[in-house]
Amino acid sequence: MNTEQLRADTPAVAQLIHFNNAGAALMPTPVIEAVTRHIQLEASLGGYEAAGRQAAEVEQVYRSIGRLLNAAPDEIAVIENATRAWDMAFYSLPLQPGDVLLTSATEYAGNYIAYLQLKQQRGIEIRIIANDEHGRVSLSALQQMLEDDRVALISLPVIATNGGPVQPIEQIGALARAAGVLYLLDACQGAGQMPLDVQKIGCHMLTATSRKYLRGPRGMGFLYIEKALCQKLEPVFLDLHAASLQSADSYTVRADARRFENWECNVAAKLGLGAAVEYALAQGIEPMWLRIQQLADYLRQHLGQIPGFTLQDPPMNRSGIVTFSHRQHSAAQVQQWLAGQDKRINVSTSTFRSTLLDMQHRDLLEVSRASLHAYNTETEIDAMIAALQALPRL
Numbered sequence: 001m002n003t004e005q006l007r008a009d010t011p012a013v014a015q016l017i018h019f020n021n022a023g024a025a026l027m028p029t030p031v032i033e034a035v036t037r038h039i040q041l042e043a044s045l046g047g048y049e050a051a052g053r054q055a056a057e058v059e060q061v062y063r064s065i066g067r068l069l070n071a072a073p074d075e076i077a078v079i080e081n082a083t084r085a086w087d088m089a090f091y092s093l094p095l096q097p098g099d100v101l102l103t104s105a106t107e108y109a110g111n112y113i114a115y116l117q118l119k120q121q122r123g124i125e126i127r128i129i130a131n132d133e134h135g136r137v138s139l140s141a142l143q144q145m146l147e148d149d150r151v152a153l154i155s156l157p158v159i160a161t162n163g164g165p166v167q168p169i170e171q172i173g174a175l176a177r178a179a180g181v182l183y184l185l186d187a188c189q190g191a192g193q194m195p196l197d198v199q200k201i202g203c204h205m206l207t208a209t210s211r212k213y214l215r216g217p218r219g220m221g222f223l224y225i226e227k228a229l230c231q232k233l234e235p236v237f238l239d240l241h242a243a244s245l246q247s248a249d250s251y252t253v254r255a256d257a258r259r260f261e262n263w264e265c266n267v268a269a270k271l272g273l274g275a276a277v278e279y280a281l282a283q284g285i286e287p288m289w290l291r292i293q294q295l296a297d298y299l300r301q302h303l304g305q306i307p308g309f310t311l312q313d314p315p316m317n318r319s320g321i322v323t324f325s326h327r328q329h330s331a332a333q334v335q336q337w338l339a340g341q342d343k344r345i346n347v348s349t350s351t352f353r354s355t356l357l358d359m360q361h362r363d364l365l366e367v368s369r370a371s372l373h374a375y376n377t378e379t380e381i382d383a384m385i386a387a388l389q390a391l392p393r394l
């Protein structure tokens with residue numbers, strides 16, 4: 001992995017320090033070019049004609065995502081964001097009254113709302129897997145919970161939106177498979193940040209977004225669904241891309257994972273997502289993951305020494321998402337301070353609204369979130385540390 005090349009491919013690093021990769025990362029030049037090239041093509045040929053011209057490139061997007069996840073291209077659906085990709089899988093599952101769903105305290109509130117909706121509408125039961133001493137889901141607790149044969153689904157995020165530990169996704173997969181329980185993995189913060197191999201993980205479904213660690217454009221996401229399950233699940237919504245009308249009384253649903261897509265989509269962004277995946281694969285996910293972890297630990301080491309700041313990350317199994325709080329200043333004030341004047345340092349805030357259970361459990365209302373990518377540098381981190389040291393006292 002070549003950091004200089006990564007930075008040369010990221011024009012905005014000349015003007016700002018971007019530590020909001022868990023929000024939306026900076027797109028590298030090949031992604032920007034793929035998107036703008038297609039917009040130009042649409043402007044000069046017409047939208048349908050441009051899509052026709054680029055049909056082979058669009059097909060390539062599925063192969064690229066397949067390579068990223070070690071899945072077959074026909075197990076991939078490209079959908080407008082991670083939430084809709086996840087919804088299409090989750091709401092299509094034949095969950096019945098009394099079925100039990102297991103999730104982690106780190107669950108994304110958007111997913112949890114869907115659990116509550118199915119609890120109200122279909123009478124499913126939600127159970128939270130206890131944490132182990134490192135803040136990850138406890139595998140022994142999970143194993144015990146799986147003894148109840150009403151458990152129908154394990155569904156959790158690999159990395160939470162507010163940081164926290166990287167979950168033991170492969171061990172969870174082994175337990176799910178042994179118990180014959182479906183496993184839905186929200187890899188929104190994992191894709192592009194860490195290696196994800198669905199064969200090793202053993203998940204039946206996995207969802208992710210384009211704009212975060214994959215560095216693709218906004219408004220794109222995808223679903224992986226294992227072939228055998230895909231063919232058994234009828235999507236909750238169908239259109240004439242997902243299905244075809246056979247007569248006034250009958251339709252057939254297409255065989256591949258694209259049954260979970262809908263027809264109209266942002267082709268430029270789809271090609272941008274494909275370019276982002278190819279770019280990430282060319283850099284090497286494993287070396288980027290190592291670099292991201294090193295940078296995050298460098299930031300934690302220095303942050304931990306500034307009076308007034310408290311690190312909020314777990315001691316082990318940490319990712320590139322660094323979270324912290326200040327004794328006096330709110331997360332919004334820290335964000336404004338870092339962005340202000342000539343500093344131009346982007347961090348974000350993560351509030352209890354996005355990870356209610358975890359934040360309640362840890363008695364936190366909000367945290368500052370600095371999420372690092374492989375194109376960031378120690379020098380940028382030093383600039384952030386210096387800016388935080390200069391934070392005025394209230």
Ligand SMILES: Cc1ncc(COP(=O)(O)O)c(C=O)c1O
Binds near residue numbers: 157159209
């Ligand atoms: C863990 C997790 N899941 C799901 C989502 C939703 O992704 P999207 O905004 O692409 O729908 C996010 C976004 O922050 C997230 O962090």
